[in-house]
Amino acid sequence: MAKQKVSMLLKEARKRKKLTHQNVVDLLKIPITRQYYGAIERGERTPTVNVAKQIATILGVDWVIFFDEDVN
DSSP states (O other): OHHHHHHHHHHHHHHHTTOOHHHHHHHOSSOOOHHHHHHHHTTSSOOOHHHHHHHHHHHTSOGGGGTOSSOO
């Protein structure tokens, strides 16, 4: 359930900012692929702390959601 909530939060935050997966990847300071970002957003992959912090900054969410088992 936690991964589903994270997935939903990321997708909603990205859409609120009117960003595509590629837009998010282009804004990151480290290179990741659009496919890797998509897998993170779907809850299929867990990002490194550095990637999580950068995605969180871009989307305006708390980076710990990627690792918190009890996401509200």
